[in-house]
Amino acid sequence: EEITGIGDDCAVIPLNEKEALLVTTDMLIEDRHFIRNKITPFDLGQKSLAVNLSDIAAMGGKPHSAYLSIGIPANVEVEWLDLFFSGINYLSLQTGTYFLGGDTTKSPDRLVINIGVVGIGTLSTIKRRSTAQPGDIICVTDFVGDSGGGLKILLDELPIDKETAYLVNRHNCPRANIEEGKWLSKRDEVKAMIDVSDGIESDIHRIIESSKVGAEIEINKVPLSKTLLKVSEKYNWNACEIGLSGGEDYCLMVTIHEDHV
Amino acid sequence: EEITGIGDDCAVIPLNEKEALLVTTDMLIEDRHFIRNKITPFDLGQKSLAVNLSDIAAMGGKPHSAYLSIGIPANVEVEWLDLFFSGINYLSLQTGTYFLGGDTTKSPDRLVINIGVVGIGTLSTIKRRSTAQPGDIICVTDFVGDSGGGLKILLDELPIDKETAYLVNRHNCPRANIEEGKWLSKRDEVKAMIDVSDGIESDIHRIIESSKVGAEIEINKVPLSKTLLKVSEKYNWNACEIGLSGGEDYCLMVTIHEDHV
CATH class of the missing domain: 3.30.1330.10 (PurM-like, N-terminal domain)
Known part of the structure; x- marks a missing residue:
């Protein structure tokens, strides 16, 4: 190796x-x-x-x-x-x-x-960015966009209530998905893996560039938390946009062979 | 271990x-x-x-x-x-x-x-700061103070000639003493080792504190380069002081059993 x-x-x-x-x-x-x-x-x-x-x-x-x-x-x-x-x-x-x-x-x-x-x-189970296969399904291990929403709350100095506090916490105190990563890496059907630091929109590019494949993200299937949806409605945010490009989610994004999803 | x-x-x-x-x-x-x-x-x-x-x-x-x-x-x-x-x-x-x-x-x-x-x-030859013994002799692998002199030349914007250029180069382009370190670490008579980053005056304190010993540095035995002495004389610097506390020498300081020096 x-x-x-x-x-x-x-x-x-x-x-x-x-x-x-x-x-x-x-x-x-x-x-x-x-x-x-x-x-x-x-x-x-x-x-x-x-x-x-x-x-x-x-x-x-x-x-x-x-x-x-x-x-x-x-x-x-x-x-x-x-x-x-x-x-x-x-x-x-x-x-x-x-x-x-x-x-x-x-x-x-x-x-x-x-x-x-x-x-x-x-060595035998390390997952890389470069090993995605055509036909794989893109999945994430958590909701995305909560952290991006939390950042907006901090920058716009919006009032802190139960919902906004949750989003701010997701921004300030992200959880590394170590156990998820270990579990996913052991599975043959998981092909490529990356952590979501810049947002799934940027980070999927890293996978498709190193794997030399294309990708399609169905916007209505991006997993958004109820809290983000609720706060987004209140402040007239585009929750989907935050989910795609808010960044600092620190969950994992994987591509999985289509037969196993 | x-x-x-x-x-x-x-x-x-x-x-x-x-x-x-x-x-x-x-x-x-x-x-x-x-x-x-x-x-x-x-x-x-x-x-x-x-x-x-x-x-x-x-x-x-x-x-x-x-x-x-x-x-x-x-x-x-x-x-x-x-x-x-x-x-x-x-x-x-x-x-x-x-x-x-x-x-x-x-x-x-x-x-x-x-x-x-x-x-x-x-593992068997790694030298630490904490293993100096009473009676050891303190040695360094290179002249000290050249780097400190070079820094003074840069800060005071003194003219660059053959001598001052040498000192500036010693400051801007220090050499890590990797081969010296490997050689010294294999010798049983070498007891403690540290790299000289803050100057021998500060760095000997790190050895004596972790080794719980005392130390005496004979000022007239601190090895100073001819270039540093010459430039120091010209600009009325205290070369010895620069040698002791100029810092950024990045040579190695060792303590060696007195029978072997």
């Missing part, structure tokens, strides 16, 4: 006949990927790790350890950092990921977070 | 009876760790990788693969990026390190670079 790098959710480094090391890294820059006063430090810690765990999940892997680099501007309080680290630690423990440290440095103004995660995958 | 994280140059993850994975990560933020118009993109690419390879060297390891996350502001040209990647590629090839990609994202203003490196170490 070959070492593969750029072009999938993780780099794949075969360790022996059966297993491979999976490596992924993600950078979050303040005011680009998050706004500091729109997310609690605990949630930001969790989310910084979750987005990487999601890449491991997309290869059907099991996370092993996480490495943080953080650039801290002078206006970040120790209490903020404590909660941020608590968020990372909480999700590390919950997912059995060792949090093995990294690099702490000063930043001139913006908070910068980089987390790298090392995971373990089974 | 146990997994160890925070507190040494690399995290150490045993792979089998003999070998361990070494993992390190380092963040460089514009205007904190480098000034964009004081370093060529090619050198910055090399340096971003070299500082990580230096951490692998400090454990006596062999680098395997490198992972880049980069936050790119709008004012960075494609040509700049091409040269930056060429610098990383050049040093990757030179050191047998696979450059397996990572994360590319936009940054609101400052360039942010994070490189993580995965290496392989031999």
Whole structure:
């Protein structure tokens, strides 16, 4: 088996006949990927790790350890950092990921977070972006668009009630679909897999480009939560558009042989 | 063997009876760790990788693969990026390190670079910060202070001649002491090892704190290059002070049993 790098959710480094090391890294820059006063430090810690765990999940892997680099501007309080680290630690423990440290440095103004995660995958079952087959059915492991809706609520500073709070939480505290990824990767009928980070509209392009196939998404079949539909109706949003391109869903998108759906 | 994280140059993850994975990560933020118009993109690419390879060297390891996350502001040209990647590629090839990609994202203003490196170490010979013994002699693998001198030349905008160019190059294009690290790690008389990133004055503290020993540095024995001495005399610098605390030398500092020096 070959070492593969750029072009999938993780780099794949075969360790022996059966297993491979999976490596992924993600950078979050303040005011680009998050706004500091729109997310609690605990949630930001969790989310910084979750987005990487999601890449491991997309290869059907099991996370092993996480490495943080953080650039801290002078206006970040120790209490903020404590909660941020608590968020990372909480999700590390919950997912059995060792949090093995990294690099702490000063930043001139913006908070910068980089987390790298090392995971373990089974060579025979690793799913890639490039293995979709003509005729496969596209599926996702969760509703899409909740996170995009949550972001709109934060940016438009809309009032927080039960529904909007749910969407904001889906944005600020996404769950990596690790167990789903492991389960899906073991099934032969699952052909290609990717995590939904930029929205299914962008991410399906990654699959079709590397698999050299086409794709059709039936807009009325995109799974949207009742909450997103309800809030969208209230604020006159196009829920479907948010579902397609809102992004940061961090569920998994797979293509499955048509006989098995 | 146990997994160890925070507190040494690399995290150490045993792979089998003999070998361990070494993992390190380092963040460089514009205007904190480098000034964009004081370093060529090619050198910055090399340096971003070299500082990580230096951490692998400090454990006596062999680098395997490198992972880049980069936050790119709008004012960075494609040509700049091409040269930056060429610098990383050049040093990757030179050191047998696979450059397996990572994360590319936009940054609101400052360039942010994070490189993580995965290496392989031999469990029985990995040297740590915590294993210095009373009576050991402190040694370094290269002159110290050249890099600190080079930084002063850049910051003070001093004229570039043969000598100052040499110091600037030592600052902008440090060499990771990988072969030295592997050689030193195989020797039983070498007790503790660390790479000199913040200057020997700071970095010896890391060894004495984790090893619970004291240390004495004889100032007149700190190895300074003729070039640093010459330039220091010209500009009335305290060369010794630069040697002790200039930092970014990226040579290795070891403690060696006194009978073997």
